Amino acid sequence: MSVAESPKLPGSPRRAGNILFGATALLLCAWVLVPIYLLIVNTLSSPEAVTAFPKSFVPGWDFANLEFFAGFAGILKALKNSVLVAGVTMLLAILIGAPAGYALSRFDFPGKSAFRILILMTRAFPLPLLALPLAVMFIRTGLDDTILGLAIVHTTLALPFSVLITFSLFSGIPIELEEAAWTLGCTREQAFRKVVLPLILPGIAASAVFAFVISWNEVFAASVLTIENRTLTAFLLQSLDVSPMHLKFAGGFVLVVPALIFIFAVRKYLFAMWGIANR
Numbered sequence: 001m002s003v004a005e006s007p008k009l010p011g012s013p014r015r016a017g018n019i020l021f022g023a024t025a026l027l028l029c030a031w032v033l034v035p036i037y038l039l040i041v042n043t044l045s046s047p048e049a050v051t052a053f054p055k056s057f058v059p060g061w062d063f064a065n066l067e068f069f070a071g072f073a074g075i076l077k078a079l080k081n082s083v084l085v086a087g088v089t090m091l092l093a094i095l096i097g098a099p100a101g102y103a104l105s106r107f108d109f110p111g112k113s114a115f116r117i118l119i120l121m122t123r124a125f126p127l128p129l130l131a132l133p134l135a136v137m138f139i140r141t142g143l144d145d146t147i148l149g150l151a152i153v154h155t156t157l158a159l160p161f162s163v164l165i166t167f168s169l170f171s172g173i174p175i176e177l178e179e180a181a182w183t184l185g186c187t188r189e190q191a192f193r194k195v196v197l198p199l200i201l202p203g204i205a206a207s208a209v210f211a212f213v214i215s216w217n218e219v220f221a222a223s224v225l226t227i228e229n230r231t232l233t234a235f236l237l238q239s240l241d242v243s244p245m246h247l248k249f250a251g252g253f254v255l256v257v258p259a260l261i262f263i264f265a266v267r268k269y270l271f272a273m274w275g276i277a278n279r
Contacts, residue, residue: 036256036260040059040253041058043065043066043249044062044066045059045062045246046060046062046246047244047246049062050245050246051245051246065247065250066250066254068250069251069254074235074239075232078236079258081147081229082233082258085147085151085215088147089151089155089214090208092152092155093158093211094207094208096155097159097161097163098162098166098200098204100119100163101162101165101166101169102192104116104163104167105170106170106175116164116167119160120164122159123157123160127157127220127221128220131220131221134221134225135224135225138225145225145226145227145229149225150222150225150229151215153225154211154215154221157214158210158215161207161210161214162207162211165206165207166200166204168203170200170203173196177196178192178196181194209262209263212259216232216233216255217259218233219234223237223238236254239251
């Protein structure tokens with residue numbers, strides 16, 4: 001039998017696809033986890049070990065860097081401000097984004113497509129370009145150097161993700177479920193609260209995660225619009241600009257860990273979201 005006439009091995013393309021999928025997933029996991037692991041290793045190592053070569057891949061369990069941050073003046077206030085700003089940002093993003101996503105999913109109105117594009121266009125404006133007008137407006141309205149003022153800016157950054165996530169998830173829930181509730185005597189508000197809301201909770205949690213991470217990591221607006229009430233990112237950017245390398249690693253660790261803890265706490269809602277999105 002010639003090579004051209006040899007039978008094809010069944011399952012070979014599928015096996016190659018599985019190998020490619022596994023390799024891609026492994027590469028993405030390494031892309032995310034390796035920097036976090038190196039950050040932890042350098043944070044829990046002595047200053048000499050951080051700059052040593054070859055570098056050890058096992059932490060030395062030296063907590064001096066973290067103890068320095070725990071006693072650093074202003075760090076706890078900055079941490080509190082970050083948590084408050086992120087919490088208010090999550091609340092505002094959900095309260096505004098979820099109704100907008102529901103309206104885009106359930107109603108037809110003139111300019112619907114243009115409205116969706118405008119939501120995305122809010123991310124096209126560079127924040128540094130808006131910094132001066134925002135600062136002037138906040139000073140005139142009394143929102144400068146406040147938790148609420150910074151949370152409003154962060155909500156503007158997080159709102160497109162919140163609207164689009166909830167829109168896609170509302171679209172995945174059949175409207176027939178609401179119509180069945182209407183025929184049984186429920187109002188639109190009761191049908192939403194008793195039927196749709198329990199199903200959309202994973203999407204709301206996903207929107208909250210995006211809003212929290214965006215607010216937690218944002219540094220430019222926090223640096224420009226606050227002075228006394230700086231968030232942790234702006235505070236560390238100001239304090240660690242000329243600090244030694246081991247303190248910069250510790251500062252990065254302090255920034256990363258709270259966000260990871262929050263994502264871990266709501267992980268079950270994130271996993272459940274895929275079940276709704278794939279319906």
